[in-house]
Amino acid sequence: MAAEVSVDIVKAFPDRLTVQASFRLPLEPPSVLVLFGPSGSGKTTILRCLAGLEWPERGAIRFGAETWVDAASGFRRPPQQRRIGYMSQDYALFPTYSVAGNIAYGLGPLPEAERQQRVREAVGLLQLQGTEGLRPAQLSGGQQQRVALARALARRPRLLLLDEPLSALDVPTRSRLCGELRSLLKRLAIPSVVVTHDWEEALALGDRMVVLREGRVLQEGTPQQVFNRPRDADVAKIVGMETVMPGRIVEASEGLVTVEVGRRWLVAVGGDGIGSEVFVCIRAEDILLDAASTGTTSARNQLPGTVREVVPMGALVRVEIDCGFPLSAMVTRSAVAELHLSQGVPVVAAIKAGSVHLVPRQGDGGSVNA
């Protein structure tokens, strides 16, 4: 049997939506699957089914050759026997235990020396030195998140399940820890399922991505595929970003960076140091189209290209442009008429530096790839 986690379940709630999901996660090489969708889309329910905290009415979940739940035969493997690392959204740290006590909590069956060794390892891995004796209430949000991760990792889980791992944090801490989590997941090489509704997290953490809405899987693919080629308007609306391209930072000065995308250079705000690999993300609504370059606009980026496709989407029209790399713009119907936009027409796409979002790419600086 192929070494993979296979999920094919139906879980119904009285008076609420029915969650129906089917997807696979290869165990070799270990990869990170992101369950992405708005709140109420059923992603947490799927994660809880994987953890053994909810039971689907129909279908099965298998981990390699092991069956975790099979509704047809009524077989249920309890969470205790799955050897998983599960982290809930609010971290669920035990208030009656210290940081070290929380990390050691699930290591009961091990000999004392091994237990202490594992705690030291986890403390070192998540840089919690000095906090071992503190209670969870004495920690900052970021530290609590790291303790919860350390506790989940100390048992050396076969599968890591993270429910909105960063959502309980304030925004600056979140983007810092997102980077740390990315390199940690790469370094540990544990198959992982991460639930998030944040597109930056999905892009930064995921190797694969499953987009959910109202309990249904809308699309599955690599994050770049999903963001660039949403299967339909629903997915496009949920993921929000129509252009996601890999790039590399080549210049940085005064808070602005220059990113090389394909043969083009784009100016963006912020970003990491020179040489770092990033995803360049541009919302279709943030792109202005003009018939020719005016030369005197405030937009830092002006990209000449040709129209490849014009796709009506309700009140708006999506215009696919080739400007050295594929770019999606969203404009009104009247703009399409005034600019005579159709296949092959030359246009200039203007994008403000602030509308070019940079997301650090998987496996970049700092991580020791397995």
Place this chain on the structure above:
Amino acid sequence: MNWMAILVTLKLATLTSLILVLIGLPLAYWLAFSLWRWKFLIESVVALPLVLPPTVLGFYILVAIGPHSPLGRFYADLVGHPLPFTFEGLLLASVLYSLPFAVQPFATAFALVDRRLIEASWTLGLSRLGTFFKLIVPMSTAGVITGAVLSFAHTLGEFGVVLMVGGNIEGVTRTVSIDIYDEVQALNYAGAAKTALFLLVVSYAVLLGVYAMNRKVWALWPQK
């Protein structure tokens, strides 16, 4: 002061409290976490001693353990003497009579433990039993102590049930409250006053301890 009665009372209260911790903890766990639809039937039975007159409870216990019931006959065959009017019989009655005073604070404290913490414990590999001892009980210490102390204090002051089931046997089943009653019947007010004061002081001290330890958890009814 009748020191023999005081000794019997303290022994009875201590053993009652101890037994109630042993059987009350699993019962409270079940009451707090069972999803059984008809759970309220058992909840009501546990709470009955709160509202029944002690004489009614005592009467039924007496009948149930007496020589005419199968249970009473079984016990008499096993031990060689019937259960009523012995210390063991009195202990059984005390345990039933004080059951809600132990179980309800336990169950209230258990129900207040966040479900998400319990689930986290399961995913960390701990069985339900392991989770109970390693997480739920440590998080409910105030409730467990409250239940144990309340059942102790409640047993100190028993009268009706003791009279019905225990009778009034010096050194065996004559407790402090019965002794006070006897003294008053014999018009020995001075003796009664001393023993009564002793009981008042002990009960007050015990309750002071509970209230001081935790003013919030002391609740007779589980509240969500």
